[in-house]
Amino acid sequence: xxxxxLQSDINKKGxxxxxxxxxxxxxxxxxxxxxxxxKFDRADIEFHGVDHAGVSYEGRVFLNNPRANANTPKALQYxxxxxxxxxxxGGCFGDIGxxxxxxxxxxxxxxxxxxxxAGYKRLRITDQLRELCKKYxxxxxxxxxxxxxxxxxxxxxxxxxxxFGKIAIVTYES
Amino acid sequence: MNLRKNxxxxxxxxxxxxxxxxxxxxKISDNRGFNYIAGFHGVPQFKCWHHWRxxxxxxxxxxxxxxxxxxxxxxxxxLQDQVPEVTLPWWDWSSGISRIEGIPKAFSDKKDQSAKPNxxxxxxxxxxxxxxxxxxxxxxxPGSPSELPTKxxxxxxxxxxxxxxxxxxxxxxxxxxHGWVGGSMGRVAVAAFDPIFWAHHCMIDRVWRIWQMxxxxxxxxxxxxxxxxxxxxxxxxxxxxxxxxxxxxxxxSNEVIVSG
Numbered sequence: 001x002x003x004x005x006l007q008s009d010i011n012k013k014g015x016x017x018x019x020x021x022x023x024x025x026x027x028x029x030x031x032x033x034x035x036x037x038x039k040f041d042r043a044d045i046e047f048h049g050v051d052h053a054g055v056s057y058e059g060r061v062f063l064n065n066p067r068a069n070a071n072t073p074k075a076l077q078y079x080x081x082x083x084x085x086x087x088x089x090g091g092c093f094g095d096i097g098x099x100x101x102x103x104x105x106x107x108x109x110x111x112x113x114x115x116x117x118a119g120y121k122r123l124r125i126t127d128q129l130r131e132l133c134k135k136y137x138x139x140x141x142x143x144x145x146x147x148x149x150x151x152x153x154x155x156x157x158x159x160x161x162x163x164f165g166k167i168a169i170v171t172y173e174s
Numbered sequence: 175m176n177l178r179k180n181x182x183x184x185x186x187x188x189x190x191x192x193x194x195x196x197x198x199x200x201k202i203s204d205n206r207g208f209n210y211i212a213g214f215h216g217v218p219q220f221k222c223w224h225h226w227r228x229x230x231x232x233x234x235x236x237x238x239x240x241x242x243x244x245x246x247x248x249x250x251x252x253l254q255d256q257v258p259e260v261t262l263p264w265w266d267w268s269s270g271i272s273r274i275e276g277i278p279k280a281f282s283d284k285k286d287q288s289a290k291p292n293x294x295x296x297x298x299x300x301x302x303x304x305x306x307x308x309x310x311x312x313x314x315x316p317g318s319p320s321e322l323p324t325k326x327x328x329x330x331x332x333x334x335x336x337x338x339x340x341x342x343x344x345x346x347x348x349x350x351x352h353g354w355v356g357g358s359m360g361r362v363a364v365a366a367f368d369p370i371f372w373a374h375h376c377m378i379d380r381v382w383r384i385w386q387m388x389x390x391x392x393x394x395x396x397x398x399x400x401x402x403x404x405x406x407x408x409x410x411x412x413x414x415x416x417x418x419x420x421x422x423x424x425x426x427s428n429e430v431i432v433s434g
Binding site: 092 | 216317
């Protein structure tokens with residue numbers, strides 16, 4: 001199965017440390033050139049460099065609906081193509097520096113990477129993208145975070161939940 | 175061979191023994207106790223594997239499933255030290271009854287059959303080395319039962335042909351359930367202190383087991399079989415075959431749905 005990567009590096013430098021993460025609370029445009037695709041057997045939206053240090057959340061993903069919010073119906077006619085879920089660390093329970101993700105660069109360091117190393121999520125959107133491609137040739141990705149809030153979250157940052165290194169729409173063809 | 179069962183199918187005696195084993199383990203404060211073992215996952219030891227990470231210069235390692243299989247085994251052995259016939263049950267969050275009542279009554283009832291506090295309802299987290307120190311009970315904040323995954327969702331995961339897709343999709347459902355239960359379960363750092371964690375992961379392990387049944391080589395990337403599952407005395411290859419760990423899952427799981 002061949003793969004066409006049809007965009008789009010949000011941050012081509014990638015994630016080096018938690019402090020360099022960009023924060024998105026709004027939409028991300030992805031230039032998806034439909035003219036270059038004749039057909040595909042599978043389409044995914046990939047989220048790379050996903051921060052999971054904070055709260056758990058559902059990321060509702062909308063295409064071409066930058067005004068989507070928590071009340072927007074989860075239906076394709078509103079651009080909803082699916083959700084991913086993050087099992088969040090829940091904040092830091094260590095001393096200063098405990099949750100700083102430090103890249104290992106010593107040759108004989110065989111420890112595993114820091115548990116908070118940014119993660120990866122993939123959402124399969126094959127049928128949804130096929131349908132939307134009938135109407136659009138460019139796409140904007142909007143992620144709406146939904147948090148199961150509880151009494152102990154008052155001290156946590158619930159406004160800057162979405163942190164990605166890169167978002168891509170990837171199609172596959174046989 | 176120990177047989178793990180659907181929590182809905184436990185007899186009264188089996189449920190009583192399960193609660194007794196958890197209760198006894200929760201009263202042990204040394205390294206044989208529940209508090210210590212729950213501390214492997216998040217605070218204070220942070221040994222759990224989620225997502226794909228590297229070790230040294232290697233490629234990304236998908237150790238989520240084998241690590242948690244070893245973890246379940248470890249707790250089950252310690253439960254059996256207290257009550258030998260006990261096995262961990264699974265919570266099928268995709269079942270009809272779960273989509274009505276949510277968390278199984280075995281875990282959500284505040285009292286047991288004898289009107290004593292139900293040890294499966296919550297545990298006490300005691301981690302004095304955390305910053306700030308943790309000395310509190312677990313709690314939950316579950317969503318609507320109708321939002322739980324369906325059998326079709328699970329079937330779609332099992333239909334994946336390659337391990338990478340299967341692992342990604344199963345971990346996605348796993349993440350969903352942690353967030354759905356909420357409270358302590360919604361935080362990696364303290365999730366394993368909630369007794370429902372173990373029934374949830376038993377279901378995850380069962381789905382992996384079902385997926386493995388159609389694969390003679392058990393479906394794990396061959397070049398990763400010697401990866402170590404710290405802090406357990408296992409490599410990946412040691413946990414691929416559940417019978418080698420002395421357990422199997424009951425093949426059927428009849429359930430009684432009480433409609434409202």
